Amino acid sequence: MSQRKLRLGAFIMATGHHIAAWRHPGGQIDAGTNIDHYIALAQTAERGLFDQVFVADTPGLRFEGSDEAFSRQGRVSYFEPVTLWAALSAVTKHIGFVATASTTYEDPFLLARKFASLDHISKGRAAWNVVTTSAENVYGNFGQDKHPEPEVRYEKAQEFVDVVKGLWDSFEDDAFARDPASGVYFDPAKLHPLNHVGKHLKVAGPLNLERSPQGYPVIVQAGSSEPGKELAAATAEAIFTAWTSLAEAQAFYSDVKGRLAKYGRRPEQLLVLPGISPVVGRTQAEAEAKWAELQKLIHPSVGLNTLEPFWPGEDLSKWDLDAPPPYIPQPPLGRNSRAHVVLELARRDKLTVRQLYEYLAGARGHWVVVGTPEHIADQMQSWFENGAADGFNVMPPVLPESLDDFVDLVIPELQRRGLFRTAYEGTTLRENLGLERPANQFSVQARKAA
C-alpha cells in the first residue's frame, strides 16, 4: 500500500528563527549574506530529503523601536530570494526552492520571467510564495505613501496571479520543433500573447521564455486572513500557516480544504503545511537546556521592544525584569488576538517581565516543540494523522545547528515510522509533492475549440 507521506519544507531564514540565534555558537553570524552558509543549508536539507527550502521576504528594512534595540537585530541585511535560489539550484539536484515575492510591489512581467527562469535553471524545482506585503517601511521604497487597503491588495493579487500564469503559458509545450535540417525553430501559431487589460493590470505579453519543466512553478500562499484563505483556495497548491494547538490547526485545515470545491479543485490539490520550530535533544532535559540557553541570549532591550506595543507610551527600560509588569492594561479594541493572549498570560500566570518577553520573542507566535526526536515525531504524526497537516514547514531556531539536528535525529525517526520518504520520488518539485503538472491554458482552449 502506498502510504500517505509527510511533505517537509525547511524554512531557512538566515541564522534561524529564534530572535537571538545570531548570538548562538551554533548559528552563522553573518548568515544573511553568506552564500556558503546557504549552500550548506540547502545541501543539508537535500540530505534530509526535504521537499523544499523556503525564505520569507519583505522588500524593505522594517523595524519599530529604539536604535538600542534595532542595533541588536540580526535580520537587517540579506539576499533577495530568487537570486539566492538560482545560485543554490546550481549546487543541488533535488530540493525545491520557494521564493517569496509581492503582488503589490513587483511587476507581473518581470516576476513571471524571473520565476520561469528559476524553474528552467533548477530543472523544475521552483515555487512562488505569493504575498501582498503588509510590513511598514516598504511602500516608501516604491514611491507610495501607504499600502493599498487589504481588500484592494488581495483583489489585485488574484488578478496578478492570473496574469503571471497567462504569461507562463505564452508558448505551448510542443511549440518548439528546433529542426536544423528544415531551419524551423518553433511554431508561431503556438505562441500566445496575453493582451490582458484588467482592473489593476495591463500586460500584453507574450513572455520571451518557453514553458518551464513544471509547466509553471508551484504556487504557495502564506496568509491566514479571510482573503488570504480565499486566494489560497482559488490558486495555491501549498499553504504555510502558523498554529500552536492541534485544535486550531484542525479548524484551519478543514476550513481551507472546504473552500476548494467552489473553485473546481480537489482537497489534495492544496497542501496545508503548518510551521513547527523544533528544539531537538537526545533527552528531554538536553532539549530544554538548549532552549533555555537560546532564551538567555535575548538581550533585555530586544525583549522589551517586543512588549512595547502592549504598553503603549510606557518606558519599559525602567522596569524590573524579574518582577511582574507593574500593571496590566486592557487589550486595545480592534487589535489582533495576540495582545489578548499576552496580557492574559501576564495576568493569569503572573509571569515576570523577562518570562513574558522570552515567551513572546522566543516563539514569535510559532509552534515551538522542545524534546527528543520521538517526542517531536509524535507531535508531527498527531497533526498529520488527525486532519491538521499534510506536512510541515520546519523552522529551525538556529542555523545551521538546528537543521543538522533535525536531519540527523528527527528525519530517521519519521522514516522508521513510514511517515517520510527514504528517497526522492521524482525529479521536479511537483513530482515530489505529488502535485500535477498544469496543462497550458491555450492548449486546453484549442482542444475545446476543436
Added chain:
Amino acid sequence: MSQRKLRLGAFIMATGHHIAAWRHPGGQIDAGTNIDHYIALAQTAERGLFDQVFVADTPGLRFEGSDEAFSRQGRVSYFEPVTLWAALSAVTKHIGFVATASTTYEDPFLLARKFASLDHISKGRAAWNVVTTSAENVYGNFGQDKHPEPEVRYEKAQEFVDVVKGLWDSFEDDAFARDPASGVYFDPAKLHPLNHVGKHLKVAGPLNLERSPQGYPVIVQAGSSEPGKELAAATAEAIFTAWTSLAEAQAFYSDVKGRLAKYGRRPEQLLVLPGISPVVGRTQAEAEAKWAELQKLIHPSVGLNTLEPFWPGEDLSKWDLDAPPPYIPQPPLGRNSRAHVVLELARRDKLTVRQLYEYLAGARGHWVVVGTPEHIADQMQSWFENGAADGFNVMPPVLPESLDDFVDLVIPELQRRGLFRTAYEGTTLRENLGLERPANQFSVQARKAA
C-alpha cells in the same frame, strides 16, 4: 614594467551571434534555456581567463516580419540574465557577470537589491549593463502604449543610476560589529535612508542589504548615441560598442574618453570595449570555409526579412536570390546610416540578393574577423595599441564551438604577445579590470563634515 593588458568579455548570447548559429552542428540547439550549456560556457570563459561574461537583454519578445521568417528565429526563449548569472556564480570562481537591465521598465529598489544580491552571492563579480530599452514589443508588457521619448529615457536613466547607487550605499562598510558577546549586530548611525524625491523617481530606502564586496557592481553602458555617450561618461566604468573600422573605433574612443573630465573622472575609469566576432581557423582557408558554412545556413526567408526594411512595401520572396535586386531605392531620409551602407553596397558592388542578405544577416553590423589566431590577434593588437580599445567584447558566432576555438587558439597567442593575463590578478571583477572600489557616499559626506 607592468604592461597594459587587454580586458576581455565573452558576449555569450545563447547559441551564438550568427543569425543561423542554432542550425550549426557546433551550436547548442536549445541554448537559450539550457543551463548546462551556460555552465559550460562560463567555465570555458574562465578557463580562458576572460574578465567577464555578458548577455544583452530585452524584456519582451521582439520580431518584425512574416510568421515564416519568425518561425526560423532561434532567439525567442531565453533566461532572465540575473537569475542565470546567480546560478553560474555558484559553479565558477573568477569570471565576472554583466547583466543587462532596463532603467525604463524596472523598479530601482528591486533592481538595486537583485544586483547587490548578485554581487554578494558571486563574492564581488557582478556588473550592471544599464539600458533604456528601445525595442518594440516591450512597452506593452508594462502597460504602456509607447516608449518614453529617448531624451526622457536617458534623463530618467541618470536619475535611476544615482538612486540605485544611493541604495547600494545604505549601510556604510563598517556598519556591522556582529559581536555576540555584547549582542550588538550593527550601528544604526551607519544606516542611511535615501529619501529620494526626483523628477522621475521617489524612493525612500534604505536597502535591506549591506554593501557588497565591490562596493557596488561595475556599471556598464552599451549605447553609442549622443545621450548614451553622455550617460557613459557620467556613470559607466565600461562601455560596449560596435565598430567595423579602426578609424571609427578611434574616433569613438577619444570622444568618450574626452567627456570624462567634465564629470571629474580620469580616462582609465571608463574602459572602452568594442565588439569583435572572431571566426578562427588554423589556416586562413579553414577560417573562411567555416564562415561560408555558417552563411549558407541562413534560410532565404530569414535573409530576405533582414532586407525588407530597405525595400518597404515590396514582396521580396519573388526575387531571384542569385541576381542583383531588381532596383535600388533611394535611402529614406532620416534613417540611420546603415541603410545608406547597404544600398550603396548593392549599387556599387552589384551584390546578388543572397550576397546582400548574407552581408547583413551574418555580421549584423558587428566587426567580423575571419582568420588564423595570429591574424585575429594582429587586429586586436592594432586596435588596442592605437587608441581604439581597452579590450574587447568577444562575440562568438557559434556557441559553444567558437568560444572553445577562441580560448584554445587566440588566447594563447595574445598571452605570447604579453597582451593578456596568464592568471587572474584579483578576486573581484573590479580588481581584475583594474577599477577602483568606490567609496560609500555617506562615509565620504561624514568625513567631509568632520
